[in-house]
Amino acid sequence: MYRRLPDRARALVRFTFDGEALTAQEGDTVAAALLAAGQLATRHTPVSRAPRAPYCMMGVCFECLVVIDGAPNRQGCLTPVVEGMRVETQQGAAVFEDAE
């Protein structure tokens, strides 16, 4: 889908998507890092469960919603990837657990 242009070399950052280990470049947003890693759909809609992928990349469309470190409905295109981040597909409506 997308490839990294060869003239850009920045530090690598490790994160996971649905449990799979992936790498991003420092400065990538979550949505950019997922596209660079060949991941397309980031969520399934709460209405029909249709798959959706990042659309606008500027925080407007809310299609790139993902679960980040357990917090649902985070805008992937506005959130920088950080080392060890755990990203998951947003499945429909948000799920919250009671605190222990």
Added chain:
Amino acid sequence: MSERFTSASDLRRSYDLVIVGAGPAGLAAAATASGFGLSVLLADENGAPGGQIYRGITRSSEADRRRLGPDYAAGKKLSAAFAESAAAYTLGALVWSVAPTDEETPDADYPLEVGISLGGVARAIGAQRVLLATGAIERPFPIPGWTLPGVMSAGAAQILLKTSALAPSGRTVIAGSGPLLYLLASQLIAAGAPPVALVDTTPRKNWRVALPDFPAFAMSSYAAKGLKLLFDVAKRIRVIRNVSALEAVGGDKFETLIVTRTNGTMERIDADLLLLHQGVAPNLNLSSAAGCALEWDEKQALFRPKRDEWLESSEAGISIAGDGGGIVGAQASVIEGEIAGLVAAFRLSRISKEMFAQRGAELKKRLASVLRGRAFLDRLFRPADEFRVPQRDDAIVCRCEEVSAGRVRATAALGVQGPNQMKAFLRCGMGPCQGRLCGLTVSEMIAQARGVSPADVGYYRLRPPVKPVPLREFAAMPQSDAAITAVAGFVERSVEKGSAAGSLEPDNRIVER
């Protein structure tokens, strides 16, 4: 040097001027206003200044700037000037509300309150004045299949190029209308990722309509650049014109673009990525939620906030500069930002009337010069009717709530007069994007059904927060006795532990009605 803040707790209680948006207008306004001695806070939701046009500019490399062209590189100077200024700056900040200061805010010596969420803390920051420089968003382009993964906006692809040096790796089709389409095509060519086709939906008749404005355009700085771009792109990749309908098809992801031409012929273009663009429109969620009156711009077929000649909105103390006030482009946005900074300094009595008049006249002259030729672009790239109002009932209009054009049309037939009743009936515009990707479409569809202008139909009434804010942040904001009484019926306070009264009874409370 501008100072950066990462938590709302660290911000001052109030500023002379709070600016929302660190694009061309916001950066220029911040530098100008702080240069006149105003205390300025520039709040932006991205990770670095630049807005969308100069996205990633502060960290860009030589190679990036070469690939993206001189118009992008111009942002380097602007962001550097801002960095030199005394303005306070927040990145990753969400401004969710702008409103007159609440009657119960204690000791409020400022007229406006700006709701800001930053670093997990929501707070109201006081402001003497507010400048909204929230820029533009790409217009909705509701064709069947535009919700498929693998369909993105053209602007999105450009942002990926700017911030992460990512270029499409497979077969890419670009479709739509507007200057950005050709700019992106040329940038993708420069990145070694030429699209397999550019489908230009600009209606042929627009050329005729725009022709009277061509002489002015020909004199402008855009003309030579723009025309060269058009020819260069057409030379390098296939351009398809005279298009009457588009449909994206695929299973779980986009596979094929079906193009119908005005002569009735159809063509299927197989590709991996479809990039859509139908021009840009002001991002007006915040200005509208702040109460600023909107007006319909028939020439560009969009709503924009009403402004006077000094860029002041209908709401006292709130100005709007740049594309958020009406599409003018980056160069004009910078000048509008400077004007807004000057106006703020004048209104807050930091500069003399003479200085304001003199500087103001200079800036307006520069603005007029930069805007020369704009009318031609506006008319030429006014999106075709059939790409603003979906012809097919199965096209999704509201992406968030998955409301189709057919349902909007059927509901309009009940006698629905405007988008707010439509929203109540169908939930269109109630999802997380809060109408950003369906507002124009829904208003225009109702206008069509009623046989009136969108001016008579109006736009969604927007409410704070203009983007989602975690409830826990609201829960931690200051309360008042009156507010507690309004909700709970009475005020109940536990007497503090350890105090003399606290030791009397376990159920010792002060209760006020």
Added chain:
Amino acid sequence: MTYDVIVVGGGLVGVSVGWGLARRKLSVAILDEGDVALRAARANFGLVWVQSKGLGSTAYSRWSRRSAASWAELNAALKDETGIDSGHSQPGGFSIRLTDLEMQRGEASMAKLAAQPGMNAPGVPPLTYELLDHAETKRRLPHIGPTVAGAIFSPLDGHANPLRLLAAFHAALKQRGATYLPHRKAMSIVHRNGGFEVSGEGWTLGAGKLVIAAGLGGAKLAPMVGLSTPLVPSRGQIIVTERLQPFLHHPTGSLRQTDEGTVLIGESKEATLDSERPRPPVTAVLAERAVRSFPLLGNANAMRVWTGFRVVTPDGFPAYDQSSTCPGAFSLACHSGVTLAANHALTLPEQIAAGALSDELSSFSARRFDVPAAA
């Protein structure tokens, strides 16, 4: 006369009654304003709520219980006609009490209500409720916060989707041939030749009967037909969250999860009609109490905050009247257009069509507010 009945007001009360009249084969015109107007129907919380209603008016308690009991019938009829499900359910509702003092006050007021004479009447389910301590509340609502004192539960309470209800009435009215006339803000009403002429800017319409269901606008219109409908200002503010997976299957008096997954948090009462802007201190209190009630909500996103103005009489009970000087003119004003929708759609229209409100409704006459001249 163009229509049998003109209903002034396209909100929930107007369309409920209008639909009921249209079902009786009357030709009905609904007059409404444009897209942006004061509309309680669009700011609604969506409770079909019974437990706390009627303190000081046994008739109102019975009227509310009766409507709640007929709601399933209304929902089925509308769904049958339009395919739109108004999302009604009656799983019983909780009034969450955050502190011991709130619990005590709630207990006291419920006891007072239950002890009112004449609470039980034929055809109306008896008022039943339970007082629950924290442990029992937690057993029934597992996500309740640790500091919640308890709750009052009544099996009579339920909720519905007020926006789909409004849409369903509109769709059903259209199918039944009723005339919906937006952009018709009624400015004057004249009683002439046994009928009514309603007019506004550049238009006049005539009908044999008239129903004023214009919400806050009714206070101005009622005197034109010899009626008086006093209303008091009441502003409410609501927060709505993003869609969440279902976690709360019962409505509570202060928050509920809709069938779409969003959570509505309300309700505040401020005695003003001043501003439509939400007020930050009220937002803070609403949010803080919601999070205390259900801590998991702390992580949920608030999507929108809005205010609305209730249609409330000075004592909070409905005002239903037929004019004695202009027979055939009715004025209906009440809060709780959702709770009472079943009555307004299934019971009132028959009486309006027949030209007389029943004895049961006599205590709802606004004449109760007529103050004798100062002594």
